[in-house]
Amino acid sequence: xxxxxxxxxxxxxxxxxxxxxxxxxxxxxxxxxxxxxxxxxxxxxxxxxxxxxxxxxxxxxxxxxxxxxxxxxxxxxxxxxxxxxxxxxxxxxxxxxxxxxxxxxxxxxxxxxxxxxxxxxxxxxxxxxxxxxxxxxxxxxxxxxxxxxxxxxxxxxxxxxxxxxxxxxxxxxxxxxxxxxxxxxxxxxxxxxxxxxxxxx
Numbered sequence: 001x002x003x004x005x006x007x008x009x010x011x012x013x014x015x016x017x018x019x020x021x022x023x024x025x026x027x028x029x030x031x032x033x034x035x036x037x038x039x040x041x042x043x044x045x046x047x048x049x050x051x052x053x054x055x056x057x058x059x060x061x062x063x064x065x066x067x068x069x070x071x072x073x074x075x076x077x078x079x080x081x082x083x084x085x086x087x088x089x090x091x092x093x094x095x096x097x098x099x100x101x102x103x104x105x106x107x108x109x110x111x112x113x114x115x116x117x118x119x120x121x122x123x124x125x126x127x128x129x130x131x132x133x134x135x136x137x138x139x140x141x142x143x144x145x146x147x148x149x150x151x152x153x154x155x156x157x158x159x160x161x162x163x164x165x166x167x168x169x170x171x172x173x174x175x176x177x178x179x180x181x182x183x184x185x186x187x188x189x190x191x192x193x194x195x196x197x198x199x200x201x
Contacts (some may be wrong), residue, residue, distance in 0.1 A: 002168055003161035006116055009037050010123040013044040018127075023052050039091065043084045044120045050077040051124050079188050081117070088113035089180045092171075102174040108167055111180050115164045122160060126153045 009031075016028070029047045031038040032122070058071050092112045132138065133146035170176040190196045 001161075001165050003164040005037070005117065005122060006040050006119060006164075007157070008159065009040040010044040010120050011127075012039045014048055014123060014127050017045065017048045018098060021052075023049050023056070036091065039084070039088055040116070040120075043081075043117070044123065046077060046081050047117075047120050047124060050074065050081065050127070053077060075188060085113045085117050086180070088116060089178070092168075093178055093180065096171050096178065099172060099174050099177075101177045105175055105177050107179055108170075108176050111178060112164065112168060112171070115160070115167065119160055119164065121155070122153065122157055126150065126157065129153060134135060174186065 012030075016030075017025070027042065029038055029041050029045070031041055053070060053074050057067055057074065062070075064164050089111045129150050130148055133150050135143065137147075167176065171178060187193050190200060
C-alpha cells in the first residue's frame with residue numbers, strides 16, 4: 001500500500017527533524033536517491049521546516065527585519081514544495097505510462113502527488129496535536145480538547161489513506177487517468193509579478 005509506505009516515511013522525517021528541532025539543520029535523507037522513499041522523505045522535510053517557519057513568523061515580538069527575511073525563506077520553501085509535488089507526479093506518470101486507459105475512464109479532482117502532499121501535512125498535524133494532547137504543563141481541559149482533535153485527525157488519516165490507495169488502484173487499472181497541471185505560480189516569477197517586472201532594469 002503506497003499510503004502506508006508514505007506515511008511511515010513522513011513519520012520518520014518528522015522524528016528526525018525533532019531530534020534537533022532547528023529550521024537550519026541540514027537534511028540527512030537516509031534513503032537511496034533512486035528510491036521513492038527518498039522523494040517522500042525530502043518532501044516531508046520541506047513541509048516540516050516550513051511548519052516551523054510559520055510558527056516562528058507569528059511571534060508577536062519578532063524583529064521586523066528578521067520577519068521579512070523569514071518571509072523570503074517561506075516563499076522559497078513554498079516553491080520547493082510545489083516543485084517536489086510536481087516531480088512526484090512525474091514519478092507516477094512514468095509508473096503508469098504503460099496503462100491502457102479505458103474509454104469511460106474519469107479524471108480525479110487532484111493528482112496522486114497532491115494527495116500525498118495532504119497526507120504529509122496531516123502527519124505533521126497529528127504529531128504536533130499529539131504533543132499538545134500530552135503537554136504536561138497544559139491544563140487537563142486543553143489536553144482533552146487536543147486529544148479529541150487527534151482522534152479526528154487519525155480518522156482523516158484513515159480516510160485519506162484509503163482514498164489515495166483507491167486512486168492509485170483506479171489509475172493502474174485504467175478506470176481513472178492522470179492529467180497534471182503545473183501550478184503556474186505568478187508571484188515568484190520576475191516576468192509575471194507586476195511588482196517584480198516593473199522594477200527590473
